[in-house]
Amino acid sequence: MYRYALILEYDGSFFSGWQWQKDTPSVQTSLQAAIQSLTGEPITLYAAGRTDSGVHALGQVVHMDLSKSWSMDSLRRGINFYLKDIPIKILQAQEAPPLFHARFSALSRSYEYWILNRPSASALLEKRAWWIAAPLNQEAMIRGCALFQGHHDFSYFRHRDCQSASPFKTLEQFTLKSHHDYIVIDAKSRSFLHRQVRMMVGALVALGKEQWHCDHLSYLLAPERHTEPPRNRATTAPAHGLYLKQVDYGIPGFCTPNPVAFPHEMS
Amino acid sequence: MYRYALILEYDGSFFSGWQWQKDTPSVQTSLQAAIQSLTGEPITLYAAGRTDSGVHALGQVVHMDLSKSWSMDSLRRGINFYLKDIPIKILQAQEAPPLFHARFSALSRSYEYWILNRPSASALLEKRAWWIAAPLNQEAMIRGCALFQGHHDFSYFRHRDCQSASPFKTLEQFTLKSHHDYIVIDAKSRSFLHRQVRMMVGALVALGKEQWHCDHLSYLLAPERHTEPPRNRATTAPAHGLYLKQVDYGIPGFCTPNPVAFPHEMS
Numbered sequence: 001m002y003r004y005a006l007i008l009e010y011d012g013s014f015f016s017g018w019q020w021q022k023d024t025p026s027v028q029t030s031l032q033a034a035i036q037s038l039t040g041e042p043i044t045l046y047a048a049g050r051t052d053s054g055v056h057a058l059g060q061v062v063h064m065d066l067s068k069s070w071s072m073d074s075l076r077r078g079i080n081f082y083l084k085d086i087p088i089k090i091l092q093a094q095e096a097p098p099l100f101h102a103r104f105s106a107l108s109r110s111y112e113y114w115i116l117n118r119p120s121a122s123a124l125l126e127k128r129a130w131w132i133a134a135p136l137n138q139e140a141m142i143r144g145c146a147l148f149q150g151h152h153d154f155s156y157f158r159h160r161d162c163q164s165a166s167p168f169k170t171l172e173q174f175t176l177k178s179h180h181d182y183i184v185i186d187a188k189s190r191s192f193l194h195r196q197v198r199m200m201v202g203a204l205v206a207l208g209k210e211q212w213h214c215d216h217l218s219y220l221l222a223p224e225r226h227t228e229p230p231r232n233r234a235t236t237a238p239a240h241g242l243y244l245k246q247v248d249y250g251i252p253g254f255c256t257p258n259p260v261a262f263p264h265e266m267s
Numbered sequence: 268m269y270r271y272a273l274i275l276e277y278d279g280s281f282f283s284g285w286q287w288q289k290d291t292p293s294v295q296t297s298l299q300a301a302i303q304s305l306t307g308e309p310i311t312l313y314a315a316g317r318t319d320s321g322v323h324a325l326g327q328v329v330h331m332d333l334s335k336s337w338s339m340d341s342l343r344r345g346i347n348f349y350l351k352d353i354p355i356k357i358l359q360a361q362e363a364p365p366l367f368h369a370r371f372s373a374l375s376r377s378y379e380y381w382i383l384n385r386p387s388a389s390a391l392l393e394k395r396a397w398w399i400a401a402p403l404n405q406e407a408m409i410r411g412c413a414l415f416q417g418h419h420d421f422s423y424f425r426h427r428d429c430q431s432a433s434p435f436k437t438l439e440q441f442t443l444k445s446h447h448d449y450i451v452i453d454a455k456s457r458s459f460l461h462r463q464v465r466m467m468v469g470a471l472v473a474l475g476k477e478q479w480h481c482d483h484l485s486y487l488l489a490p491e492r493h494t495e496p497p498r499n500r501a502t503t504a505p506a507h508g509l510y511l512k513q514v515d516y517g518i519p520g521f522c523t524p525n526p527v528a529f530p531h532e533m534s
Contacts, residue, residue, distance in 0.1 A: 009390045056391060073386075080387060087390040119340075120347060123276045123354040124323060124395070 001065040004075060005096040005254075008060040011087035013127040013240060017053040018060075024053070027088060031062070034082035038075075039066055048102045048247040049109055052195070054239030056128070058112070059091070061247040063102040094254060102247075108172060110188045110246040113201045113237065118181035129182070130201075130241035136208030138183065141176055143214050144207040145185070147221060148174045148200055154193055156220045156233055157203070162194035167223075169193060174200065186245075201237035268332040271342065272363040272521075275327040278354035280394040280507060284320040285327075291320070294355060298329070301349035305342075306333055315369045315514040316376055319462070321506030323395070325379075326358070328514040330369040361521060369514075375439060377455045377513040380468045380504065385448040396449070397468075397508035403475030405450065408443055410481050411474040412452070414488060415441045415467055421460055423487045423500055424470070429461035434490075436460060441467065453512075468504035 008031070016024035028045055035043055048061040070078075075093040083089065099105075114129035116122055121131045148171055155167040173188035185204065187197050203220070206212040212232065220230060275298070283291035295312055302310055315328040337345075342360040350356065366372075381396035383389055388398045415438055422434040440455035452471065454464050470487070473479040479499065487497055 009387075011390045011393075058391075076387065087393060089387050089390045091385075091387050118358075120276075120343065120356050120358045123278045123356045124325075126278075126354060128391070 001067060002069050003063060003065050003096040003098055003100055004070070005061055005063045005094045005100065005102060006079070006090050007092040008057055008062065009089045009091055010057045010060065012051060012054045012056040014087050015053065017055065018047050018050040021053070027051070030086050031083070031088055034079050034086070035064065037082045038078040039068070041067055046102045048106050049244045051244055052239050055242045055244065057244040059246045060244050061102045061106070063096055063100060105249050106247050107250045108188055108190050108248045109192065109244065110186065110248070111197050112243045112245045113185040113187070113197060114241045114243070115183040115185070115205070116181055117183055127240045130238050132205065134209055136183065136205065137210055138176065138178055138208065140207040140210065140214065141183070141204045144204045144217055145174050145176050147214060147217050152221045153223050154196055155223045156230065157196050157199040158193035159195040164193050167193065169196065176204070195236055198237040198239065198242060199234045201241070203234040205237065206234065268334060269336050270330060270332050270363040270365055270367055271337070272328055272330045272361045272367065272369060273346070273357050274359040275324055275329065276356050276358055277324045277327065279318060279321045279323040281354050282320065284322065285314050285317040288320070294318070297353050298350070298355055301346050301353070302331065304349045305345040306335070308334055313369045315373050316511045318511055319506050322509045322511065324511040326513045327511050328369045328373070330363055330367060372516050373514050374517045375455055375457050375515045376459065376511065377453065377515070378464045379510045379512045380452040380454070380464060381508045381510070382450040382452070382472070383448055384450055394507045397505050399472065401476055403450065403472065404477055405443065405445055405475065407474040407477065407481065408450070408471045411471045411484055412441050412443050414481060414484050419488045420490050421463055422490045423497065424463050424466040425460035426462040431460050434460065436463065443471070462503055465504040465506065465509060466501045468508070470501040472504065473501065
């Protein structure tokens with residue numbers, strides 16, 4: 001068997017998420033069907049991040065085993081041919097070491113969350129960014145980002161169905177940058193709890209709208225000091241603003257996606 | 268009567284263009300219907316640029332007359348309410364002087380053309396950029412841009428149905444910038460011939476693919492020296508890479524759209 005890694009871009013609006021759900025195609029089933037059409041053999045795909053319904057990917061990484069050897073270019077082109085009308089594209093195919101696992105070998109995942117903060121919605125970014133009309137206090141949001149960074153108990157920032165054994169995670173990066181009417185939040189960690197990024201962004205927006213004070217966020221990040229559950233929990237930011245940007249495996253030149261989704265200002 | 272100017276963003280993929288064509292909704296008819304639902308009076312819209320089918324707008328400007336006086340905020344919000352499921356959004360509403368005309372008062376129009384130049388197509392930019400897999404020689408394209416700038420006879424860069432009396436135009440700006448896999452071409456002129464920007468971009472790509480030499484472009488820009496029609500004409504770049512970005516009226520603070528469509532790199 002030959003093990004291959006693929007780097008993918010997809011538009012999450014068309015899928016039920018990475019994994020199969022009733023009635024809507026999933027990224028996994030759509031991609032598996034395309035690969036099986038090309039190779040003629042049944043395969044199973046393993047993904048670095050099991051993105052939820054609506055969440056986009058700029059650099060999702062998956063692996064699979066094939067019985068025949070393929071050139072990287074014909075594998076990439078061949079799968080893309082069978083994906084012609086499906087909003088998933090293979091950006092890169094790479095040979096992977098036999099023990100490589102897209103999920104378990106990952107050293108870190110990077111996500112990006114896009115907010116459009118202006119009075120009018122956008123026609124072109126309808127399913128690509130969270131539109132918030134009310135002005136946001138970015139200074140408060142930046143202070144919130146600083147509180148989130150590092151090692152914390154994220155019990156109040158996980159979905160109730162989250163299956164992770166421990167609520168502790170270490171955020172390597174959680175920063176905010178803004179440009180014109182856009183706010184982009186960068187999140188990087190070895191791994192995340194289920195819905196963690198979207199719940200952290202929900203909390204940042206509560207700070208930005210001045211519905212919360214930073215003290216409340218500090219309080220939520222210290223559940224060991226609570227005698228009873230807090231009243232104001234974080235709401236979840238919508239899926240369509242979230243992008244799985246990059247997965248790092250610590251192997252130079254291996255799985256280095258192009259993290260740029262849209263033309264960027266160069267002037 | 269009160270004259271109002273509106274600045275619009277729209278996703279051109281959903282429309283037959285600014286003007287009405289059989290079977291597909293036009294931007295003009297969709298927007299007129301929304302405004303009539305709000306105001307209850309029949310109106311006619313005049314646009315700065317009559318964009319073709321598939322062409323997007325980040326800052327189209329239109330004007331109309333209404334019998335009642337409106338606050339700018341309620342006009343913008345009210346029209347956007349009736350546009351809820353239609354990919355047109357009013358970014359700004361402004362009171363306009365009685366003699367203001369969105370088309371005839373414009374001092375210049377700025378367009379942007381987006382090319383994605385990488386081996387794989389994009390899932391997220393499917394109808395937003397022209398994907399070209401073959402590597403492009405950007406140096407040759409930049410030399411081509413320089414040849415286009417200034418005052419020329421653009422007879423070979425206009426649609427055969429173009430109704431402009433003269434083929435002469437003066438390009439104030441025609442420049443190329445690139446970032447990662449993206450090439451963005453900026454074009455600014457008082458006005459353009461029909462399809463001019465897309466045919467100029469088509470010529471740039473012929474230079475980039477090294478199918479043409481710059482001499483051929485110089486030759487096409489000097490039709491007065493031709494004894495017979497040239498063999499290699501410019502092909503037309505697809506509509507879905509083109510954005511009407513900004514219209515300038517020389518009135519400070521008037522009709523200044525936000526020309527940024529997507530989050531831009533700030534690092």
